Amino acid sequence: MTGFERPAPDISKIVAAWRAWLAQGEDALPGRTMADLKIGGTDRVLETLVEANAELAPVAEAWNLWERGKVGPDETLEIMTSGGFADIVEALAAADV
Secondary structure (H helix, E strand, C coil): CCCCCCCCCCCHHHHHHHHHHHHHHHHHHHHHHHHHHHHCCHHHHHHHHHHHHHHHHHHHHHHHHCCCCCCCCHHHHHHHHHCCCHHHHHCCCCCCC
16 A cells, blocks of 8 residues: 655645735635645645745744644735745746746
8 A cells, every 4th residue: 555645736726826815805815815825735835945945934934833723824824925925926837837
């Protein structure tokens, strides 16, 4: 029997979720956004990026705190936004073309 292998991140899902979050403004649902980002594999993307760029550690830490139920989705998205996650998403979108 083989172990479960997590699928590769789905960049298009991450990009779509983040852009929807930005576009919807106050009408956005933070919990739904975080769920969509998780489905896309944001955790794996952040793990990989932090290994190459320690400046992204606060974004990854915010994500990890959210996953452990230590902070809410609103606070997590705020930290991700201020930490430059939008730039990461746009770089991923450009590379995924």
